[in-house]
Amino acid sequence: MEVPPDPSHTERLVALLRGHAVTQLVAAAARFRIPDVLAEDALPVADIGARTGIPVPALDRYLPALAGLDIVQREPDGTYRVAPLGRLLRCEPGSLYGQALMAGNEYYGAWQELDHALLTGESAFHARHGCGLWEMTARKPDLAVAFARTMRWNSNRVLSDVLALHDFTDARLVVDLGAGDATLLCGVLARYPGVRGLAVEQGSMAARAAATVEEAGLNQRCGVQTGDIRRTVPSGGDVYILKSVIHNWPDEAATDILRNVRDAMPAGSRLLLVENAHDGTDPEAALRDLAMMVLFGSRDRTPAEYCALLTRAGFAASTPRRSSSGMCLIPATADKP
Structure with a gap:
C-alpha cells in the first residue's frame, strides 16, 4: 500500500x-x-x-x-x-543591489543551462549567452557596474578576516591581482598607512578600481594597472593577493595563472591565496561550487586541493588559515631554485 x-x-x-x-x-x-x-x-x-x-x-x-x-x-x-x-x-556601496540585478538577469539565464554544465563540465553562462562573464562585462557597462558592486560586497565581507589572518606590517608594496573594485586592497592600506598598493584588473573593472581608490583618498599610495594576469603579472611586490580568483578557473588555467605570479615574484615575496575553501560536506559550499561550474566551468576546492595547485605551480604553501566565517587564506612563497 x-x-x-x-x-x-x-x-x-x-x-x-x-x-x-x-x-x-x-x-x-x-x-x-x-x-x-x-x-x-x-x-x-x-x-x-x-x-x-x-x-x-x-x-x-x-x-x-x-x-x-x-x-x-x-x-x-x-x-x-x-x-x-x-x-x-x-x-549604495556595500549593498546587494548589484548581485540582485545579475541574479535576475545574466545569472538567471545561465542557471537555465545547468543541464549543459552537468553533462559537459563547461560554463553554462557561456552556453546561454555565447560569451564568458568577463567578455560580457567588457561589452555591457551596466553589467560591469553591477558586478563591481557585487565584488565590493564580497570584499567587505572578508576584509576583517584577511586583516586578522595576516600581518602586513613588513610589506612595502601589496599587489592585488584581479582586484575587483579594489575594496580589499584599500581596506589593507587604510589599516597599514606605511604600505603602498597596486590593483591589477581588466578593462572596465580597472576603471571601477580607480574610482574606489580615489573615493578612499589613496591615489598617492595606490596605483591601478590594466592587465590580464593570464598573460603577465607585474613584478616588484612584497605581497601578492589572489582573492576569489583561482576558483574562477579550471585546474590547467588556474595553474598557468599561479605560474605567472610565481615568475613575477621577487625573492622573499609572498602570495596570499584567499578563497572560500570547503571540506566537501557543507551544503552551502556545494551550492557555491555549482555556481562556479555554471558561471565559469570551474570549481571551488578544498584547502588541500588549493595547496596542490600551488605546489604544481612551483610554490611552497604554508598551512592554510581558516576564519570563523569559513574563509581560507593560504600563504605561499615562490619555491625558486
Missing part, C-alpha cells in the same frame, strides 16, 4: 520550485529601485507608482508579495515602507 506523501515535504518542495519566482520578485524590486524610493519614509501606493513607473493596479498585486518576502512592510494606513531586508537592496 502506497504511503501518502508527508504534507510538510510537499510544502517544502513547492517552496523550492517557486525559487525562480522569488528571484525575479526580488530582482524587480532592485531594478525599479523600490527600496530607494522608500528610503526616507512610508509612501502610499500611488506615490510609489509615480516614482517607479509601475501602474497602481500592478503594485497592488506586487507589493503584498514583496511584503511576504520581508522586502517591504505594509503599514495599517495602507502605505508601504522598506523592511530591513529591503535596505540591503538599495543602490
